[in-house]
Amino acid sequence: MEETAQRVEVRAPMSGIFYRSPEPDKPAYVEEGDVVKKKQILALLETMKVFQKVKSPTDGKILEIKAENETPLKDDDLMFVIEKSQT
Amino acid sequence: MFSKILIANRGEIALRVIRACKELGIKSVAVYSEADDTSLHLQLADEQKCIGPPISAKSYLNIEGIIKAAKETRAEAIHPGYGYLAESEEFAKACENQGFLFIGPTPQNLRLAGDKITAKKIIHDAGVPVIPSSPGGVGTVEEAARLSSEIGYPVMIKASGGGGGRGMRICEDEEILHEEFSVAKMEARAAFGNDEVYIEKCILEPRHIEFQMLADRSGNVVHLGERECTIQRRYQKLIEESPSPRLTTELRKVMGDAAITAAKAVKYFNAGTVEFLMDRDGNFYFMEINARIQVEHPVTELVTGIDLIKEQIRLSSSENLGYTFDDLNRKGWAIECRINAEDPDRNFLPSPGIIEEYHPPGGFGIRLDTHLYQGYELPIFYDSLVAKLISYDLTRDGAIRIMKRALEEFTIKPLKTTIPLYLKIMDDPSFQEGEFNTGFINRFVPDEDEDD
Numbered sequence: 345m346e347e348t349a350q351r352v353e354v355r356a357p358m359s360g361i362f363y364r365s366p367e368p369d370k371p372a373y374v375e376e377g378d379v380v381k382k383k384q385i386l387a388l389l390e391t392m393k394v395f396q397k398v399k400s401p402t403d404g405k406i407l408e409i410k411a412e413n414e415t416p417l418k419d420d421d422l423m424f425v426i427e428k429s430q431t
Numbered sequence: 432m433f434s435k436i437l438i439a440n441r442g443e444i445a446l447r448v449i450r451a452c453k454e455l456g457i458k459s460v461a462v463y464s465e466a467d468d469t470s471l472h473l474q475l476a477d478e479q480k481c482i483g484p485p486i487s488a489k490s491y492l493n494i495e496g497i498i499k500a501a502k503e504t505r506a507e508a509i510h511p512g513y514g515y516l517a518e519s520e521e522f523a524k525a526c527e528n529q530g531f532l533f534i535g536p537t538p539q540n541l542r543l544a545g546d547k548i549t550a551k552k553i554i555h556d557a558g559v560p561v562i563p564s565s566p567g568g569v570g571t572v573e574e575a576a577r578l579s580s581e582i583g584y585p586v587m588i589k590a591s592g593g594g595g596g597r598g599m600r601i602c603e604d605e606e607i608l609h610e611e612f613s614v615a616k617m618e619a620r621a622a623f624g625n626d627e628v629y630i631e632k633c634i635l636e637p638r639h640i641e642f643q644m645l646a647d648r649s650g651n652v653v654h655l656g657e658r659e660c661t662i663q664r665r666y667q668k669l670i671e672e673s674p675s676p677r678l679t680t681e682l683r684k685v686m687g688d689a690a691i692t693a694a695k696a697v698k699y700f701n702a703g704t705v706e707f708l709m710d711r712d713g714n715f716y717f718m719e720i721n722a723r724i725q726v727e728h729p730v731t732e733l734v735t736g737i738d739l740i741k742e743q744i745r746l747s748s749s750e751n752l753g754y755t756f757d758d759l760n761r762k763g764w765a766i767e768c769r770i771n772a773e774d775p776d777r778n779f780l781p782s783p784g785i786i787e788e789y790h791p792p793g794g795f796g797i798r799l800d801t802h803l804y805q806g807y808e809l810p811i812f813y814d815s816l817v818a819k820l821i822s823y824d825l826t827r828d829g830a831i832r833i834m835k836r837a838l839e840e841f842t843i844k845p846l847k848t849t850i851p852l853y854l855k856i857m858d859d860p861s862f863q864e865g866e867f868n869t870g871f872i873n874r875f876v877p878d879e880d881e882d883d
Contacts, residue, residue: 359783359811361486366621392772392781392815416485416811 352402354424356417360391364413372413374424378406386424389417403429432748433457433507436534438476439497439522440512443800443819444724445472448510451740460504462497464490466810471802478504485812491515494522498529508532508747510740514814517723518545534747536701536722543697544722548591548629550697554717557696559689562634562708562716568627572612576605578630585633588612590619592627599666601633636711636868639663640675641704641721642690643731645742651752652694654687654705655735656761658727662856664779664872669849670856671727672766673734676827676865677709686715687756693717702728702743711868726769726819729798733765733823764827766834770801770818772809774847775876782847783809789844792837796823796830803843817848827865831857852876 356362364372364387373385380386380400387398408425411417437460438448445461449472452459461476466485473479480500483490490496492515501509509531516522520541526533536544543550548567555561565578568591579586579602588600588611600615602608612628620626643655659675660668678686690705697720704721728739737759746752773779789805801818803809809817820841822834835857838850855875856862862871 358780361811391811392783392809392813394779394781394815396780414486 349430350428351407352404352426352428353422354386354398354401354426356389356398356411356419356421356423357396358389358391359419360389360396360417362411362413362415362417362423363388363390364409374406374409376406376409380404380406380426387411398423400424400426402426405429433532433744435460435477435504435506436508436510436744437462437480437497437501437504437506437531438472438510438512439491439516440510440514441467441470441472441491441813442802442816444512444514444726446475446802447800448512448740449475451738451744454738455741455744457744460500460506462491462500464812466812469807471804471807480504485810487515487812494519494525497522498525498531501526501531502529506531508534508744510534510743511723513723513726518721520545532747534701534743535724536699536703540697540699540701540703540720540722544703544720545592547719550720551717554693554696557692559693559696559717560715562631562718564631565629567629569630572609575612575630576608579605579608582630582632585635587631587633588615588628589631590615590623590625590628592623592625593619634708634710634716636870637661638675638677638709638868639668639706639718640677640686640709640715641706642687643725643728643739644690644694644699644703644705645739645746645752646694646699646701646703647746647752648700648749649751650695650698652691652699653752653755654690655731655737655739655759656756657683657686658704658730660727661867661869662862662871663869664876668727668769669872670766670768670853671730672764672827672830673730674764677713682713682715689715689717693720701746702739726816727767729800729819729821730765730767733798733821734763735759735761763823763825764830765821765823766827766830767819767821768834768838768853769816769849770820770841770843770853771815771849772817772843772846773815773849775849775852777847779849779876780847781811781815783811784846785809786846787844788842790840790842791818792820792840794833794837796833797821797837798823809846817843817846828863831863 404426410422435458482496511517523533523538600611638661646652662670706718707715798821824830
C-alpha cells in the first residue's frame with residue numbers, strides 16, 4: 345500500500361513571507377515526519393502585513409518541507425509535500 | 432529652521448514629507464529597505480540611505496540603522512511619518528540623545544498616548560467625558576463580571592496595550608463575558624506581549640469623530656476642526672471626511688473645547704489627534720490621543736488651507752502657533768478614500784504584484800497622495816495602502832460626485848483594490864445623507880470568519 349500512497353503538494357496561494365512557527369522563539373507548527381490532520385495549521389504566510397494560515401488539505405504525514413522559514417515565496421511556490429493517509 | 436530632514440518611513444507619507452521639505456527649502460534624506468530600491472520616495476529625495484533587509488523589523492523599525500543614516504547624512508531632524516517608529520518613545524528618545532530633533536510629540540507624550548488607561552484617567556480628571564470603564568486592568572473573570580454589571584451591558588473587553596482593534600471582544604451579557612474573557616487575554620498576550628485587559632461600556636451605533644490638534648512648545652493649543660472617520664472595517668478606517676455631517680456648529684465648539692482641554696491636560700506638543708466616540712444621541716466620549724500625523728490628515732488640510740506637515744516642522748523648530756480655530760479660512764468639504772491593494776470580494780485578501788496599467792485621476796477638486804507609478808512592483812512586505820484619493824468641493828454632495836468620477840477614472844491593473852467598494856458606497860443613499868455608524872460597512876461586506 346505504501347508504494348501507491350498519494351503525494352499531496354501544498355503551494356502558496358499568493359506571494360508572501362513564509363513562517364514555520366507562530367513566533368520567532370516558538371517551536372515550528374510541524375516538522376518533517378509529523379502526522380497531521382486535515383485543516384491543521386502547517387505554517388503562516390504574511391502578505392502586506394496580513395497573516396494567512398496555511399492549513400493541511402488532508403490527513404497525512406509531512407514528507408518534505410520545501411520552503412525556508414522567514415523567506416519570501418512567490419505565488420504557487422511549493423511549501424509542503426504530504427503523504428495522504430490511506431483511510 | 433532645519434537645513435536637512437531624514438524621513439524614517441516609506442510609501443506615500445515619505446513622499447508627502449519630502450514634498451513639504453522641498454517647498455520649505457529643506458534637503459531631504461530617504462531611507463529604504465532592500466525591497467524598496469525602486470520606490471518613488473528615493474527618486475524624490477535629495478539623498479538616499481539603505482537601512483536594512485526587506486522585513487520591516489530589520490529596516491524601517493531599525494532604530495540603530497536609522498540613527499546611523501542620520502549621522503552619515505548629517506541630517507538635523509527626523510520625521511517619522513505614521514506607523515513604524517512614529518509613536519515609539521524609545522525612538523524619540525534615541526533621536527534626542529543622539530542630537531537629532533524628532534519631528535513629533537515629546538517622548539512623554541508618546542508614553543502617555545501608549546498607556547491608554549492612564550491617559551484616560553488624566554483627561555477624565557480634566558473634565559472631558561470618557562467612556563465608562565473599569566478603573567484599571569481586570570485580572571479575573573469574576574471581577575470583570577462585577578464591573579460589567581455596574582457599567583451595564585453590552586460591554587467590551589479591550590487589551591490595555593492594544594490598538595487597531597486587536598484584542599477586542601464585545602459581550603452582550605454575562606454568559607458571553609465568561610466565554611470571551613480568557614480568549615481576550617490570550618489574544619492580547621499574543622498580539623501585544625501583555626495580557627492585561629480592561630472593561631469598557633459598548634457604545635451603540637457609534638460614530639468615530641476626531642479633532643486635529645496642533646500645539647507649540649509654549650503650551651498654545653489649537654484644533655483644526657473634526658474628521659468623521661466612522662466608515663471602518665475591523666477598526667481600520669476606510670473613508671474619512673471633514674467636516675462631519677453629524678456635527679452642528681454648537682457641538683463642534685463643545686467638542687473642540689474638550690479636545691483642547693484633553694491636549695492641554697497631557698501637555699501635548701506638535702500635531703496629534705483627539706479621538707471621540709459619539710453615540711446616537713450626540714453624547715461624545717474621549718477615546719484616545721493619536722500622537723502622530725495621521726493617514727487622513729489631508730481632508731483637514733483641504734478644508735482649512737493649513738499644511739499640517741509644514742506646521743509639524745515649523746512647530747518643532749520652536750516657532751509658535753499664532754492662530755486659533757476662528758482665524759482659519761475654513762471652506763468646503765473634503766472626502767478621502769483609502770485605496771488598498773486588497774480584494775473586497777475575497778475577504779480583503781492582499782493583492783501585491785506589478786502595476787502594468789496605471790492611470791491616476793485628476794481634474795478639479797482632486798488630490799492624490801500615492802507612491803504608485805506604472806511598472807512599480809508592490810512589495811509583499813509592507814502595508815496594502817497604495818493611494819489616498821481625496822476630493823474637495825464647496826459642498827458634501829459636490830465632493831461625493833467628484834470622488835465618484837475620480838474613482839471611475841482610477842486604473843491600477845491588474846491589482847485588486849478597494850475602488851469598486853468605494854464606488855458602491857458613493858452611490859449609497861445613507862452615505863449620501865450622512866446617516867451611518869461604525870457598522871455601516873457590514874452592509875457591503877460580510878464580516879467573514881477567516882477560518883472558512
